[in-house]
Structure formats: C-alpha cells, structure tokens
Amino acid sequence: MEVNTLVGPEEIKREDYLVRATAEDGRILAFVARSTELVEEARRLHNTSPTATAALGRVLTAAALMGASLKERQSLTLRVVGDGPLRAIVATARGGAVRGYVGEPQVDLPLNAAGKLDVGAAVGKGVLYVTKDLGLREPYNGSVPLVSGEIGKDLAYYFAKSEQTPSAVALGVLVGPAGAVKAAGGYLVQLLPGAGDGMAARLEENVQATGPVSRLVSRACTPEDILAALLDGFDVQIHERHFFRFACDCSRERVREILLALGPEELEKLLAEQGGAEATCAFCNQVYRFGEGELAELVALSRRPEH
Numbered sequence: 001m002e003v004n005t006l007v008g009p010e011e012i013k014r015e016d017y018l019v020r021a022t023a024e025d026g027r028i029l030a031f032v033a034r035s036t037e038l039v040e041e042a043r044r045l046h047n048t049s050p051t052a053t054a055a056l057g058r059v060l061t062a063a064a065l066m067g068a069s070l071k072e073r074q075s076l077t078l079r080v081v082g083d084g085p086l087r088a089i090v091a092t093a094r095g096g097a098v099r100g101y102v103g104e105p106q107v108d109l110p111l112n113a114a115g116k117l118d119v120g121a122a123v124g125k126g127v128l129y130v131t132k133d134l135g136l137r138e139p140y141n142g143s144v145p146l147v148s149g150e151i152g153k154d155l156a157y158y159f160a161k162s163e164q165t166p167s168a169v170a171l172g173v174l175v176g177p178a179g180a181v182k183a184a185g186g187y188l189v190q191l192l193p194g195a196g197d198g199m200a201a202r203l204e205e206n207v208q209a210t211g212p213v214s215r216l217v218s219r220a221c222t223p224e225d226i227l228a229a230l231l232d233g234f235d236v237q238i239h240e241r242h243f244f245r246f247a248c249d250c251s252r253e254r255v256r257e258i259l260l261a262l263g264p265e266e267l268e269k270l271l272a273e274q275g276g277a278e279a280t281c282a283f284c285n286q287v288y289r290f291g292e293g294e295l296a297e298l299v300a301l302s303r304r305p306e307h
C-alpha cells in the first residue's frame with residue numbers, strides 16, 4: 001500500500017482528499033472522495049442557494065474524481081448544460097486544484113417527492129460535455145445527453161456510452177438548514193476488461209448496501225471507510241491518497257492579456273465610455289479593475305506591432 005506519508009492525521013481529518021484503489025488485479029478501479037471543504041468554498045464564493053449548492057457540488061466532486069487519473073499539467077472540464085433554471089454548471093480539475101461555477105447560483109427549487117434537493121429539475125434536459133486536455137494538439141471531447149440531470153447517473157451513462165466502461169457513480173451533497181455544506185463526497189468505481197458478471201453483481205450489491213455517500217461523510221466515514229464498504233469481499237489495494245481543494249488560477253496578468261487582445265479600437269472605446277475596465281472571474285468571482293491610466297497604457301501598448 002503506497003499512501004502519502006507527508007501528511008499527519010490532522011490533515012486527513014480536516015482536508016478533502018480521495019483515495020485511488022484497484023481490486024482483483026486491476027480489473028476494478030475505484031476513486032472515493034470527501035469533498036465537503038471544496039463544495040463549501042464554492043458555496044461561499046458563489047453564494048449559491050441549497051439546490052445550486054448541491055448541483056455545483058456534485059459536478060465539482062465529479063471533476064475531482066475524474067481529475068485524479070490525469071497527469072501533471074493535464075486538465076479535465078465537465079460542463080452540464082441544461083434547459084432548467086440553473087442553465088449551466090462548469091467544473092475544472094487540474095492537479096489538486098478544482099474550481100467551478102453555476103449559471104444561476106441563486107435559483108432554488110422546492111424539495112422533490114423524495115424530500116431531496118431537486119437537482120434534476122434545476123438542471124433539466126440537456127447535454128453533459130467532458131473535455132480532457134492531455135497536452136496533445138487537440139483536447140479530447142466527449143458528450144452524452146443528460147439522462148436524469150442528477151449528475152451521478154449522467155456520468156455513469158457517459159462512461160458506459162463514451163468510454164465503454166461500466167461504472168458505478170455516486171455524488172452527494174448534504175446542505176444544512178442555514179445553507180452551509182454539512183457533508184459532500186462521491187465515488188467512481190469502474191469495471192475494466194476482464195471483470196466478469198460475478199464482480200458486477202457483487203459490486204451492485206455493495207453499492208446498495210453502502211447507501212448515500214453524503215450521509216456516510218456526515219457520519220465521519222473517511223474515503224477509506226467508504227471504499228471498504230464498496231469493495232467488500234474484493235481483494236483491494238489502495239495506491240494513493242490525493243488531496244484537492246477549490247483553487248482558481250486566474251490572475252491580473254491573464255486579464256491584462258485578454259484586454260490587450262481586444263485591440264486598440266475596443267480598448268479606446270472602453271476608455272472613452274467607461275473610463276476603465278472591470279472583469280470578474282466566472283470561476284472564483286475575483287474582480288479585476290483597470291483604471292484610466294492603466295487602460296491608456298494598454299491602448300498604447302496594443303498599438304505597438306510587437307506586443
């Protein structure tokens with residue numbers, strides 16, 4: 001068992017992480033995450049309603065799980081675009097940095113018939129897009145129609161349809177009465193070539209017996225505990241503990257480059273009409289302001305052919 005030994009028990013108690021494991025000589029691949037801090041940070045930054053928190057939290061958790069198989073400098077983006085009131089949910093994972101946003105963060109809906117936050121209705125019908133930037137010339141793009149809008153089922157459908165990999169996916173966010181995130185987590189268990197029907201049946205039974213993932217996290221179960229329940233009866237090897245958190249890589253320098261790319265005419269128009277420029281990062285809501293002097297400098301710079 002190889003696990004990261006640089007962190008002590010306190011970090012493991014407090015910070016979000018996932019475990020990557022295999023079972024039955026690599027015929028089963030499993031990722032189990034606790035994502036409470038990630039989802040709570042997203043809620044705080046975007047001031048999301050409970051329904052939007054649950055929807056965004058599930059997509060963020062999915063990105064963290066799927067991003068764990070990527071190598072350094074590779075990234076993964078999930079986009080859930082539906083005709084429901086949330087409009088679109090976007091999440092990106094690169095290394096241990098995960099970030100995301102939802103189109104209409106304040107949209108809230110009544111609980112569904114099961115007494116749960118109605119993510120399916122808030123997302124509506126639409127498409128799930130998966131983009132993997134693996135550092136090749138063209139990124140990988142896959143998409144499937146949404147089957148439920150509940151995200152977990154949609155991802156399972158994506159894996160079956162686009163990657164021909166039967167998968168059990170669960171994503172859960174528990175929102176407290178005051179709107180803060182009490183618990184969030186998820187898992188992705190995949191049957192790889194060589195896994196027989198017996199393994200699939202056993203996994204299905206384990207998934208049923210394990211129950212909702214957010215409830216387990218709220219009862220202080222660790223990703224290792226949840227993994228043990230999911231892969232009960234299998235010969236399991238844990239390979240890695242992967243820490244992640246909400247982090248955005250936007251910067252003033254990047255916004256400056258985007259402004260510069262607008263060209264002198266557009267920049268002069270901004271200068272004349274608004275006396276400056278303001279840009280807000282969709283992912284983290286950081287506001288970047290460029291005053292009159294700075295914008296005038298950018299106009300001058302954009303007139304130079306070599307910039």
Ligand SMILES: [Zn+2]
Nearest residue numbers: 248250281284
């Ligand atoms: Zn940002």
